[in-house]
Amino acid sequence: MKKEYDIKKELKRLQSIKGSGTELISIYVPPDFQISDEISKLREEHGQASNIKSKTTKQNVQGAIEKIIQYLKLYKTPPKNGLIVFCGNISSIQANPDIELFSMEPPQPIKMNIYRCDSGFLLDPIENMMEAKDTYALVVMDGREATVAVLRGTHVTVEKRIRSFAHAKVRKGGQSAARYERAIEESIDDYYKSVGDIINGLFEKYNFKLRGLVVGGPGPAKENFVRAKVLNYQIKVLGTFDTGYTDEHMGINELLERSKELLSEQAAVQERKVMDRFLGEVSRGGLAAYGYKAVKDALSSGNIVKLIVSDGAEITQVSYRCPADGTTFTAIEEGEARQTKHNCGGNLNIVEEKDAIEDLIDAADKLGVDTVFVSADSQYGKELLMGFHGIAAMLKYKQ
Numbered sequence: 001m002k003k004e005y006d007i008k009k010e011l012k013r014l015q016s017i018k019g020s021g022t023e024l025i026s027i028y029v030p031p032d033f034q035i036s037d038e039i040s041k042l043r044e045e046h047g048q049a050s051n052i053k054s055k056t057t058k059q060n061v062q063g064a065i066e067k068i069i070q071y072l073k074l075y076k077t078p079p080k081n082g083l084i085v086f087c088g089n090i091s092s093i094q095a096n097p098d099i100e101l102f103s104m105e106p107p108q109p110i111k112m113n114i115y116r117c118d119s120g121f122l123l124d125p126i127e128n129m130m131e132a133k134d135t136y137a138l139v140v141m142d143g144r145e146a147t148v149a150v151l152r153g154t155h156v157t158v159e160k161r162i163r164s165f166a167h168a169k170v171r172k173g174g175q176s177a178a179r180y181e182r183a184i185e186e187s188i189d190d191y192y193k194s195v196g197d198i199i200n201g202l203f204e205k206y207n208f209k210l211r212g213l214v215v216g217g218p219g220p221a222k223e224n225f226v227r228a229k230v231l232n233y234q235i236k237v238l239g240t241f242d243t244g245y246t247d248e249h250m251g252i253n254e255l256l257e258r259s260k261e262l263l264s265e266q267a268a269v270q271e272r273k274v275m276d277r278f279l280g281e282v283s284r285g286g287l288a289a290y291g292y293k294a295v296k297d298a299l300s301s302g303n304i305v306k307l308i309v310s311d312g313a314e315i316t317q318v319s320y321r322c323p324a325d326g327t328t329f330t331a332i333e334e335g336e337a338r339q340t341k342h343n344c345g346g347n348l349n350i351v352e353e354k355d356a357i358e359d360l361i362d363a364a365d366k367l368g369v370d371t372v373f374v375s376a377d378s379q380y381g382k383e384l385l386m387g388f389h390g391i392a393a394m395l396k397y398k399q
Contacts, residue, residue, distance in 0.1 A: 002358065004130070004373070005309075005373075006104075006358070007107070008130060008311060008373075010102060010104060011127065011130070014086060014102060014123060017090050018119060018120055019060075019090075019119045020089070020092070020119075021054060022057070022117055024064075024086070024089075024118060024119060025065065025085075025086070025115070025116070025117050026085075026115075026123075027114065027115050028110050028113065028122075028125060029072075029078050029085075030078065030111065031078050031109050032078075033078060033113050034077075035076065038113070039069055042065050042069050042072075045115060045117075046062055046069075056097075059097070060088065060099065061088075061117060064089070064099050067099055068101065071085065071087075071101055081107065081109045082106060082110030083103065083110075084104050084106055084126060085101065087100070087102070088100070106126055108129045134152075134211045134263075135150060135206065135211060136151045136152075136210060136213070136214055136238070136263065136266075137149075137150060137151075137199060137202055137213045138150070138151055138213070138214050138256075139216070139217075139222075140216045140217050140246045141215070142217050142219050143188065143221045144164050145161065145162065146161070146195045147160075147247060147248050147252060148160045148162075148199060150202065150210070156252055156256070159198070159202055160198050162191075162194055192224070192225050192228040192230050195225060196225075196230030197230075203234070208234050212266070213231070213235055213236065213238060214237075214241070214255060214263070215237060216251070216254070216255035217246055218242065218244055238259075238262060239262050241258040243258065270372075271374055271378065274308060274372050274374070275308075275380035275384065278308060279383075281394065287395040287396070287398060288392065288393070288394060289392065289395055290392040291388065292356060292389065293332070294393075295307070296360060296363075298393055299364060299367070299369075299393070300363075302367060302396075303395050303397060304393045305393075305394050306370050306393065307361065307364045307369055307370070307371045307372070307392075307393050308374060308392040308394070309361065309371060309390065309391060311373050311374065311376055312390060313357060313376075313390025314390075315357050315390070316332070316333045316334075316353055316356055317331075317354050317355075317359070318331050318332075318350060318353050319350070319352040320351060321349045323348075323349055332356055
């Protein structure tokens with residue numbers, strides 16, 4: 001969760017950066033793309049940039065490209081999910097350029113190699129990855145074959161394909177029609193059980209942390225499969241959808257398109273469940289804590305089962321020094337405004353600043369405690385941010 005939080009924090013900063021011209025460069029390098037090929041492409045872009053009419057813009061673009069090339073030379077191959085690099089002049093004063101480079105490893109594999117030079121960084125691909133965090137099981141099937149896959153964010157991993165030979169049986173001489181039909185039905189039941197076993201095994205592999213199962217396919221087989229009751233009782237079937245195909249390309253993609261509204265609602269449902277439980281515990285003085293200090297104390301004593309963070313919260317731990325007597329102290333500041341008061345006899349000097357929320361998430365990760373991010377744009381998110389300082393927790397026992 002700390003990695004996810006770090007990416008979100010970096011995205012906030014990148015969103016605020018605007019170039020004075022088309023001089024901010026974004027590159028997305030897929031995991032299977034050769035670093036040497038990316039460097040060659042950038043050298044070509046460096047040459048093309050010599051045609052830019054504005055001398056300042058040309059210098060800034062070429063300077064950014066050179067900086068990216070030197071950075072990429074640190075890698076033999078891209079990380080397992082690929083690499084994203086943003087670089088450009090972030091100074092608002094043209095006469096005093098400040099070319100800065102930002103990089104991140106995405107939470108999901110990058111699918112396309114992208115180079116973009118614009119007045120703002122290209123953030124849509126990484127933002128789309130961050131929007132959907134939940135993981136779902138998918139199956140597209142008919143009476144003859146099934147494809148089982150996992151969806152995490154925008155990335156799909158095909159887990160298994162299975163074929164049924166139920167309808168391929170040939171009636172042999174002397175076999176009655178009734179006996180033949182029973183054989184067909186038994187084969188279909190075996191097929192459904194085989195598909196169910198694969199899905200059950202998939203949920204076990206993910207320790208039943210998959211949010212649910214979405215089923216698609218042509219004809220009645222998908223509904224018959226759900227009614228066959230071959231799935232573990234813990235697996236929730238979120239919905240069934242008609243698709244024209246059952247393969248890992250067209251079938252899965254069609255299922256994703258038809259179920260996208262359902263999946264987007266699921267994220268809101270999970271958020272609502274967490275906040276309903278938290279607010280219920282708060283109202284009866286139960287197993288809940290909120291505010292930085294209370295949550296930090298609960299974490300320190302190992303008394304947290306779930307950390308809840310508003311993605312709009314800004315809490316900073318600031319170390320100050322008093323110039324008058326040299327004493328130092330630490331304060332927790334919320335938002336951008338400095339509210340700390342101290343009997344110093346002069347202005348306080350800032351010695352060090354660090355993200356206090358990042359420390360909480362890091363501590364939760366080390367303890368194996370789940371962190372849930374709540375959108376600041378939702379009704380619950382606004383309540384968490386305004387009423388509870390953006391930080392809350394569900395407790396093991398009352399403090």
